[in-house]
Amino acid sequence: xNGNLVFMNRSKPYxxxxxxxxxxxxxxxxxxxxxxxxxxxxxxPYSLPDRLISVRTADTGKELLLLPxxxxxxxxxxxxxxxxxxxxxxxxRIERIVSIRKKGPEWIxxxxxxxxxxxxxMSILHEGIHxxxxxxxxxxDDDGRRFELSNLDRMDQRSRDQWEKIG
Amino acid sequence: xxxxxxxRGGGRRKAVEPTDGERTGGDGAAAALRQRLADGWxxxxxxxxxxxxxxxxxxxxxxxxxxxxxxxxxxxxxxxxGTIDEIELREGVAGGALVLLTRDGMREAARFTLPHLExxxxxxxxxxxxxxxxxPVPGGAAPQPPAPGSDAAGASPSAPSGREPHAAPxxxxxxxxxxxxxxxxxxxxxxxxxxxxxxxxxxxxPSRACRVCGKRLWHxxxxxxxxxxxxxxxxRILAYAQPHRRLMIASGVLLLFSIAFELIPTYLMKLLIDNxxxxxxxxxxxxxxxxMAAVHLIGTGxxxxxxxIGLRFGGRLMGDIRKHAFDAILKxxxxxxxxxxxxxxxxxxxxxxxxxxxxxxxxxxxxLSQVLLAVGVLGLLFYLNAPLTWMILIPVPFLALGFLWxxxxxxxxxxxxxxxxxxxNNVIGESLQGIRVIKAFAQERREKxxxxxxxxxxxxxxxxxxxxxxxxxPLFSLVIAAFGLLVWYAGGKSVLGGGMTLGSxxxxxxxxxxxxxxxxxxxxSLNMINRVMGSxxxxxxxxxxxxxxxxxxxxxxxxxxxxxxxxDGVRYGYDKSRAVLKDLNLTIRPGEMIGLVGPxxxxxxxxxxxxxxxxxxxxxxxxxxxxxxxxxxxxxxxxRIGVVLQETFLFDGTIAxxxxxxxxxxxxxxxxxxxxxxxxxxxxxxxxxxxxTQVGERGHRLSGGEKQRIAIARAVLLDPEILILxxxxxxxxxxxxxxxQEALARLVKGRTTIAIAHRLSTLRGADRLIVLxxxxxxxxxxxxxxxxxxxxxxxxxxxxxxMTESEVG
Numbered sequence: 001x002n003g004n005l006v007f008m009n010r011s012k013p014y015x016x017x018x019x020x021x022x023x024x025x026x027x028x029x030x031x032x033x034x035x036x037x038x039x040x041x042x043x044x045p046y047s048l049p050d051r052l053i054s055v056r057t058a059d060t061g062k063e064l065l066l067l068p069x070x071x072x073x074x075x076x077x078x079x080x081x082x083x084x085x086x087x088x089x090x091x092x093r094i095e096r097i098v099s100i101r102k103k104g105p106e107w108i109x110x111x112x113x114x115x116x117x118x119x120x121x122m123s124i125l126h127e128g129i130h131x132x133x134x135x136x137x138x139x140x141d142d143d144g145r146r147f148e149l150s151n152l153d154r155m156d157q158r159s160r161d162q163w164e165k166i167g
Numbered sequence: 168x169x170x171x172x173x174x175r176g177g178g179r180r181k182a183v184e185p186t187d188g189e190r191t192g193g194d195g196a197a198a199a200l201r202q203r204l205a206d207g208w209x210x211x212x213x214x215x216x217x218x219x220x221x222x223x224x225x226x227x228x229x230x231x232x233x234x235x236x237x238x239x240x241x242x243x244x245x246x247x248x249g250t251i252d253e254i255e256l257r258e259g260v261a262g263g264a265l266v267l268l269t270r271d272g273m274r275e276a277a278r279f280t281l282p283h284l285e286x287x288x289x290x291x292x293x294x295x296x297x298x299x300x301x302x303p304v305p306g307g308a309a310p311q312p313p314a315p316g317s318d319a320a321g322a323s324p325s326a327p328s329g330r331e332p333h334a335a336p337x338x339x340x341x342x343x344x345x346x347x348x349x350x351x352x353x354x355x356x357x358x359x360x361x362x363x364x365x366x367x368x369x370x371x372x373p374s375r376a377c378r379v380c381g382k383r384l385w386h387x388x389x390x391x392x393x394x395x396x397x398x399x400x401x402x403r404i405l406a407y408a409q410p411h412r413r414l415m416i417a418s419g420v421l422l423l424f425s426i427a428f429e430l431i432p433t434y435l436m437k438l439l440i441d442n443x444x445x446x447x448x449x450x451x452x453x454x455x456x457x458x459m460a461a462v463h464l465i466g467t468g469x470x471x472x473x474x475x476i477g478l479r480f481g482g483r484l485m486g487d488i489r490k491h492a493f494d495a496i497l498k499x500x501x502x503x504x505x506x507x508x509x510x511x512x513x514x515x516x517x518x519x520x521x522x523x524x525x526x527x528x529x530x531x532x533x534x535l536s537q538v539l540l541a542v543g544v545l546g547l548l549f550y551l552n553a554p555l556t557w558m559i560l561i562p563v564p565f566l567a568l569g570f571l572w573x574x575x576x577x578x579x580x581x582x583x584x585x586x587x588x589x590x591x592n593n594v595i596g597e598s599l600q601g602i603r604v605i606k607a608f609a610q611e612r613r614e615k616x617x618x619x620x621x622x623x624x625x626x627x628x629x630x631x632x633x634x635x636x637x638x639x640x641p642l643f644s645l646v647i648a649a650f651g652l653l654v655w656y657a658g659g660k661s662v663l664g665g666g667m668t669l670g671s672x673x674x675x676x677x678x679x680x681x682x683x684x685x686x687x688x689x690x691x692s693l694n695m696i697n698r699v700m701g702s703x704x705x706x707x708x709x710x711x712x713x714x715x716x717x718x719x720x721x722x723x724x725x726x727x728x729x730x731x732x733x734x735d736g737v738r739y740g741y742d743k744s745r746a747v748l749k750d751l752n753l754t755i756r757p758g759e760m761i762g763l764v765g766p767x768x769x770x771x772x773x774x775x776x777x778x779x780x781x782x783x784x785x786x787x788x789x790x791x792x793x794x795x796x797x798x799x800x801x802x803x804x805x806x807r808i809g810v811v812l813q814e815t816f817l818f819d820g821t822i823a824x825x826x827x828x829x830x831x832x833x834x835x836x837x838x839x840x841x842x843x844x845x846x847x848x849x850x851x852x853x854x855x856x857x858x859x860t861q862v863g864e865r866g867h868r869l870s871g872g873e874k875q876r877i878a879i880a881r882a883v884l885l886d887p888e889i890l891i892l893x894x895x896x897x898x899x900x901x902x903x904x905x906x907x908q909e910a911l912a913r914l915v916k917g918r919t920t921i922a923i924a925h926r927l928s929t930l931r932g933a934d935r936l937i938v939l940x941x942x943x944x945x946x947x948x949x950x951x952x953x954x955x956x957x958x959x960x961x962x963x964x965x966x967x968x969x970m971t972e973s974e975v976g
Contacts, residue, residue: 022273024266042857043851043852044857045855045859047859054857066839068836089260090215090260090261090262090278090280091261114219116220118221144261146261
């Protein structure tokens with residue numbers, strides 16, 4: 001398969017097969033042609049985690065395909081892709097803000113995430129919060145761990161109150 | 168990175184879950200295992216368990232196995248060394264995993280967030296060496312674990328918590344990796360520096376006259392300060408309160424109440440004392456005390472209500488003024504900014520608006536309350552003892568004269584202090600903007616001296632200001648004290664003579680303090696009013712500044728454009744005495760690509776600045792599709808023009824937001840398409856957060872070429888009819904230039920394009936080259952035509968060839 005193939009407007013499922021090899025590597029078969037080990041890249045990892053997925057060769061990083069949506073894959077391929085993406089991206093999503101306190105020079109967040117409860121320590125608060133879009137932020141703690149913060153309006157009152165203190 | 172085993176021994180066991188005995192340490196084998204784990208040669212921390220939940224644990228390597236141990240020291244999983252074929256560190260976005268390839272397939276030994284990653288990276292060569300070593304023979308001497316202390320990972324137990332410092336990467340020689348190492352596709356982008364360039368701006372200001380008095384305006388002023396009417400200024404400041412008049416009226420009413428409540432207690436005190444001295448009743452005493460308590464209580468309530476209203480009122484006012492000031496800044500033309508230091512505007516928008524707010528919320532009310540209080544007190548003083556009151560009014564004219572003397576001096580001092588503050592801010596702003604140049608030229612000491620100078624001046628001016636106040640204020644106090652003594656003497660005589668009660672004298676003395684208090688406070692108010700006037704002047708100067716390129720009321724909204732640009736006798740100079748472009752006549756056809764060539768200062772950038780209508784020509788006209796640019800609404804004109812400059816400015820935000828800067832409603836798909844056309848999609852996908860990578864001042868550092876491609880993507884997405892490329896490939900290497908050239912070639916198709924490039928080879932694809940020399944068109948033609956004619960273009964090409972050869976040679 002030559003060059004970058006882009007299928008932006010296809011409605012029927014792709015002739016793409018994604019699967020994990022015995023070694024745990026994600027491999028792809030495109031149009032019947034085995035492509036070897038591949039890597040999935042989310043073009044918009046926070047706002048569109050299941051859309052616009054770039055399928056690239058693992059060794060050279062060359063783009064083989066840009067998947068508009070994981071839903072357009074066959075079920076088995078989709079499961080393999082979801083699993084691979086989960087392995088690739090370690091960005092917990094904050095589901096509840098228990099507290100945001102200032103202790104000495106440090107801000108301490110106690111949060112519940114989809115990875116379980118966690119504490120974030122931040123020395124410079126405003127430098128650790130990046131807005132991605134309206135109502136969506138990336139919070140980076142002093143250790144460099146990244147957390148996604150979104151859907152505040154769907155969180156409980158306590159979470160919203162805590163965010164209001166600094167937001 | 169992955170490490171494989173060279174030779175595979177027999178008798179392998181698969182990865183095993185610990186038995187109950189191993190978990191609890193209940194038998195001999197378990198005790199031996201526990202001992203081995205305690206002696207493990209490497210311990211690495213991790214914080215995400217198999218269920219993808221946060222849980223701290225350790226991955227411990229012994230001579231026989233790798234084992235996962237939880238925070239309580241319990242064994243969770245064990246991977247006998249004999250079962251492991253390969254070990255791979257898989258780095259993902261914001262985390263990673265250590266993966267073991269066993270006979271039964273892939274097993275995740277540890278998963279972790281970013282803080283742990285570096286320790287794993289450092290440990291990988293040691294782990295690989297460990298995997299290569301043969302298993303210890305039972306009963307034989309245990310093999311030496313990989314040399315401790317040679318790197319950080321092997322030396323210490325890893326952090327059980329992400330809060331502890333990371334293992335530092337080994338300095339010096341790179342780690343030698345075993346031959347069977349495979350590296351993953353993920354590559355860390357090396358930090359790259361960005362070139363800094365500064366454009367000289369030596370524009371002179373046109374002389375202007377005040378429309379009112381006809382006199383010449385002061386240097387760098389757009390408004391005549393001689394004619395600035397303070398009354399009008401105050402009215403203009405108060406106009407900001409107009410939309411919030413209800414709050415202001417409420418505040419005023421409460422103010423009257425609070426003044427009344429301030430005056431009443433003293434009068435009640437007079438009644439109280441008279442009640443004692445003139446044999447009053449117990450019930451009158453009780454009622455007076457109750458009345459005083461009630462007055463204090465209500466007074467406190469009124470004061471609180473006023474504060475709440477003041478806060479709301481002030482916040483809104485501040486927002487309004489700041490918004491107007493910022494709107495005014497964005498409305499100004501480029502030439503306004505060419506002549507000014509940009510950092511001063513931050514102070515104007517922030518500090519000066521704060522001053523105005525202070526005046527409107529507190530200062531004005533305070534001033535009014537002082538006036539009302541003084542009038543009220545004066546009335547009561549006359550009521551209590553008219554002859555004495557006439558006497559104490561004697562110093563008032565002298566105090567007034569004192570204020571009149573001090574007023575202009577304070578104004579000047581305030582202004583000079585503000586200038587000093589601005590100077591300090593400018594030095595800081597300039598130093599931060601040029602920090603690379605300062606460091607590159609080792610000019611830190613010079614900059615420190617420059618700052619120290621500015622700072623010293625500020626300190627001196629603050630001291631001068633303080634000195635003036637310190638010398639005047641005690642004099643006022645002395646005068647007031649002297650008249651206080653006079654009252655006690657004259658009033659005392661009156662009490663002894665039976666002309667006045669003791670209560671009246673006490674109340675009189677208290678009211679006198681209340682009368683002189685506001686008079687003294689007028690000084691502080693005066694001070695504040697001076698400050699506010701200065702702030703208001705600066706803010707209004709900004710708001711009143713006229714744009715040099717205003718939109719006409721009947722300006723045409725350009726919905727689309729063919730792209731024909733015609734220069735007709737255009738003359739322009741930043742300094743009006745020195746024209747940069749002289750009598751320029753040029754027609755660019757729709758869809759034509761023009762390359763602008765010429766030595767520095769020939770007017771190339773000025774020409775494109777005029778096309779963008781950053782400036783208007785001093786003579787002649789520029790038309791787009793036959794319409795004079797001055798007749799086109801600027802926003803609609805610039806929406807038709809895409810610009811790629813040498814220095815690309817990226818705003819704080821994601822790459823996607825930067826690409827979609829000109830089209831907020833762009834879909835993610837169209838953003839990707841634009842990036843693909845610009846040749847940027849590849850490197851963007853290589854970034855961990857893809858199109859949602861933060862860039863700009865606080866974000867990811869991109870190389871000059873990468874920034875440039877984002878700028879091109881921005882232009883592609885805008886899909887403009889006219890394209891301007893100003894040295895778009897000047898700051899990148901040849902390889903990147905080629906990539907950008909390819910992207911540009913796709914971009915210019917079907918668009919009227921004006922390109923400037925120093926490297927003449929990059930303009931070969933142009934339909935026509937215009938050679939500018941000293942503001943005039945010297946030659947026109949294609950590359951071949953101009954080269955053959957052996958004129959200016961030929962000289963430029965030849966000198967560039969020679970330079971390239973001498974560089975290569």
